Amino acid sequence: MTATAPTNATRGAAVVRFAQVTKSYGAAAVLRGVDLAISPGEFFGLAGLNGAGKTTLIKCMLDFCALDAGTIEILGVPHSEPRARARLAFLPERFLPPYYLTGRDFLGFMLSLQGRTFDAPAVERMLAALDLDPAALTRPVRVYSKGMTQKLGLAACFLSGRDFFVLDEPMSGLDPKARAGVKALLAELRGRGATLFFTSHALADVEEICDRMVILHQGVPYFAGAPRSLCDHYGESSLERAFLRCISAPAHGHG
Numbered sequence: 475m476t477a478t479a480p481t482n483a484t485r486g487a488a489v490v491r492f493a494q495v496t497k498s499y500g501a502a503a504v505l506r507g508v509d510l511a512i513s514p515g516e517f518f519g520l521a522g523l524n525g526a527g528k529t530t531l532i533k534c535m536l537d538f539c540a541l542d543a544g545t546i547e548i549l550g551v552p553h554s555e556p557r558a559r560a561r562l563a564f565l566p567e568r569f570l571p572p573y574y575l576t577g578r579d580f581l582g583f584m585l586s587l588q589g590r591t592f593d594a595p596a597v598e599r600m601l602a603a604l605d606l607d608p609a610a611l612t613r614p615v616r617v618y619s620k621g622m623t624q625k626l627g628l629a630a631c632f633l634s635g636r637d638f639f640v641l642d643e644p645m646s647g648l649d650p651k652a653r654a655g656v657k658a659l660l661a662e663l664r665g666r667g668a669t670l671f672f673t674s675h676a677l678a679d680v681e682e683i684c685d686r687m688v689i690l691h692q693g694v695p696y697f698a699g700a701p702r703s704l705c706d707h708y709g710e711s712s713l714e715r716a717f718l719r720c721i722s723a724p725a726h727g728h729g
């Protein structure tokens with residue numbers, strides 16, 4: 475596939491812009507010069523095989539690890555400055571709240587860190603949207619199931635009042651009802667102009683949720699475009715088959 479002309483996502487104001495981001499762990503090169511920009515209001519999905527570097531790219535964005543080369547800007551601010559993250563809500567891949575807190579305490583702490591008050595009716599509405607029993611809030615998070623824990627993390631993100639959501643495998647461990655709830659919440663956020671950067675192995679979710687996707691493979695974006703255009707490019711009706719065709723194509727970079 476040949477490089478395309480710059481789109482709105484690659485010029486002008488971007489919510490996040492990666493330029494030639496390179497990251498190795500020891501001798502293992504994980505990111506090999508990633509160029510990527512996400513526009514305001516864009517819903518963006520990052521796909522790729524296990525170990526492709528999706529979480530590493532997010533950790534680089536959040537300044538959890540040092541870059542070997544390249545730059546990242548969030549809303550025009552260098553990513554290493556804390557103010558770059560002022561509008562960002564993050565759900566990690568393995569969300570593990572402190573085990574000794576109750577769900578209520580956890581949400582309370584997260585909201586106070588974000589300068590917000592605990593608005594009980596808003597919290598109740600959020601729990602209902604995520605299908606998490608409000609009675610769970612009085613229990614310590616160590617007794618939560620995996621899906622309940624994930625719902626608590628999502629609730630904290632969605633209650634944050636932020637407008638740039640970075641969610642690393644947000645559907646992980648969720649039942650079909652909760653997945654539908656998350657999609658409805660995301661649709662609501664889209665209506666309010668929020669921006670989404672998320673990773674997923676569920677290509678059906680990527681197709682349903684995203685305006686644009688990137689397949690990260692061998693340290694570079696292999697494909698960037700609307701999920702349907704990936705299918706069209708390979709003449710496949712299934713995004714999964716198009717994905718497999720894409721990653722077995724000869725190496726090529728693509729912003």
Ligand SMILES: Nc1ncnc2c1ncn2[C@@H]1O[C@H](COP(=O)(O)OP(=O)(O)OP(=O)(O)O)[C@@H](O)[C@H]1O
Pocket residue numbers: 499502504522523524525526527528529530531567
């Ligand atoms: N702290 C670390 N030290 C050494 N290697 C690491 C570290 N973190 C990640 N890696 C390696 O970097 C590569 C990319 O890992 P990463 O977690 O970014 O992949 P991923 O695309 O998020 O995978 P998955 O789909 O399984 O979540 C893997 O080979 C992984 O072993």
Ligand SMILES: [Mg+2]
Pocket residue numbers: 528529530567642
């Ligand atoms: Mg990951």
